Amino acid sequence: MRIKFLSVILSFLLMSIAISSCLDSDDNYELSSDATIRAFGIDTIGKGIYYKFTIDQLKREIYNVDSLPVWADTIIDKILIDTLTVTGWVTSGLADTVFIMSDSVDLREPIKLKVHAADMITTREYTIKVNVHKQDPDSLIWREMAALPVSPAAGKKKSAILKENLFVYTSSTTGYRSSISNPGTLQWSPITVSGLPADAKLNSIVSFNDLLYITTTSGEALYSDNGTSWQKMDTQGMKMVTFIAGIPADDVTGSKKILTGICSFEGKNIFCAKNIEEANWKMNEGKEAIPADFPLEDIYSTVFTNASGIKQTVIVGNTEATVEATMPWFTMDGLTWADMSTPSDFFCPVMKNPSIMYYGGLFHMMGGDFSIIRSSRVGIAWEEAATKFRYPSEKVVTPGEDEDDEETIEYKSLFEGKGDYSLAIDENHYIWIVWNSDGSVWRGRLNKLGFAIQ
Template sequence: MRIKFLSVIVSFLIVSFALSSCLDSDDNYEFSSDATIHAFGIDTIHGKHYKFTIDQLNRLIYNRDSLPVGSDTIIDRILIDTMTVTGWITSGSPTDTVFVMSDSVDLRPAMNNDAGMLFKAHAADGVTVREYKLKVNVHLQDPDSLVWTDMQKRGNIFSNTINLGQQKAVVLGDELFVYTSNSTAYKTSTAPDKYNWSKVNVSNLPSDVKLTSAVEYNNALYMVTESKRVFSSTNGGAWTEVTTLGDNVIVLINGFSDRLSGIVEINGKQYFNICKDGKNWEAENTADNLTLEEVPAGFPTENISTTQTNTGNGVEKVVLAGMPLANEQETIPWFSLDGKGWASLANTMYDTYCPGMDNPAIMYYGDMFYCFGGELDAIYSSITGIAWSKTETKFLLPQEFKGKGAYSIIVEPTKDKTVAPADKRDFIWVIFGGNGTKNEVWRGRLNRLGFEIQ
């Protein structure tokens, strides 16, 4: 119910006159000139209260945490349950009426609208008035959906030549590199609005380099050769051998912020070691002074995919998956807290392990572990990396991925302290190509990771 503004003012003046006539004429009373809205709130949306901020300088009321998708069918008839003022509120056009808190209101005109809805706060003195604008922010996207973009619609593919050999994609800084041979690569900026491929001339990578071994650490790329040597590059084009790492390196494992983990071969056996400076192993790498942990049976040494998370105590933890599989039925993740030793996350419980798949990619993304690979026909999720289940809705792969063939998968995280949605990353890059597969580039992201407020 709304009451005409004029009638309220008349009533207010009559009451004021009656009070003053009953009192000593020598007494003077001053009514407050405070025309400020001190607090504002609406009824719950799906059982949740959303906080509204009041910008007193600009007289703007808004919610930083947007309401969920579909809220327009709720705010079309909702109660404003908090509107704290010293006087009263009017609203409406073309005629102001007193706002009644017990009445439901249609807030859709304020939804994602800079013009908003107007409210006037009237002070108790009956003279002072301040006008406020209400803007209700509502998500236009489902925050929990994984959305994919076919990058062929954003620009040309890096190469139309079908590569019969190995191919590998890796991120260095703000650039995505795709290596198609030991002498050729392509790169593009990973910024959302700067997708444009250019050719890179690669120098000094030997013919026996394993492109699939490429990893990034401390602003440099590293690759291992079939002859167990290590090469590095700071720009993706010019490569040099890291002779101090020796000629017995099986694989390098990235993921830690302050070290590379690796597997070295000594007297026919394989051991874990770590390298912090990108040049030297931390533990002495000889059979006479061997303090290294031996690599357990079933640990992957090819096509390794890593992801980083933290323990409950804030300790950095890296989880990986790769080839070859310990058994064809199960993809077994491994984890480490220091890179010096790795433990299996094998799960023997029926129907809760991650199924076996070729070249699995694992990632900790949006507060969950995800793993996919093989035919690229399903994604499996896990809270801890032990018990897995197939995702059935929202977080899915495009149908176009199924059975495409060779691929590289990279997750590019958003840099710390990035706030503006336009600058956020958290992209999942899927680059098809190599082994006779047609080159394609796709990019995915969980909607909410692109929002200003998570």
């Protein structure tokens, strides 16, 4: 035991001598060659918002994935780098002057920082780039596109999007088509429509699952996979009044894709629906008549995911009943619908030919005289949309009545008073509006929905 104990003591003494020798030698110091930036950040923007920066060590680039607001240029022209973690020291500029964090820098353009390792030899140069939005993300921007070659005749028409094509039907045998794969331009081509009866209700067209569906006043239902040739659907003897909307599949509830509509049964209108993978139609339980104020014409639909993660299809349209407000309706299965009424004073005023969309995180309602857009968080309480989310407008200046009175400035919607329209939204979030009065076509999109996802 004593021998083992003495050997342990001897080992410790030898290690101590070795360590002392290293400490006493000026030739054995080994300084770090680490010349990397471990962390980077700038001062807060706006109301104390801190933007996270990504460090790409391979490319030696530092940048923010989430772009700063469009107005941030007026802040980052003189801002502090408040986080810069390195092992050695940092220089900047052509003269390689020592970088001092307490000095503000101009980050409107990329800058370069050079990191020097403690070994006095190793260096790495990083490019710092601060991304700033060039457009206001919350602005709805409109552009007038190529008008239809011939102004449509009086009466309602319908526009629909199918497989990257925008179709505008002017009758049961004629229409126009343009590709929207390049939304910057429209090139209209006349089309000859086949298979549609003369009593086809153009304003009943529903685009769903790469097909168009339509009904007739005589109760027939038809579909098309190319927008030009139409075929009859088997409705098991049901007389179809109109299609309402398509309901997408929902992973939460396990439901499949469903086509919804209204059919006539024993002298009353009832809700009906079918799984598009099945042949049979279903009627609502009890075969109860639809509510008197449920829309029957010019129906527009949108899809909203509620707080439980369940998809709801929401619609508005023209109703035969006299109503005091424009009220949306929603469903999850197409057979049971409920209105989205509100007990408050924040209902949406009555609109002629309303359309609805869940767009940019809010519900929006367009239509009526097209003077303002109404918005809602969950489709119940409605208010005038944000100033940036408006129709295209022109500036109207009214002089004061007297010399001392200031002039008043207003913005008047260019859509106001244009009359009947049809609206469609494509997969790139462009809103397409075609006007019946003059055949003009407008395209709009919320800026942030066009930003590329980093």
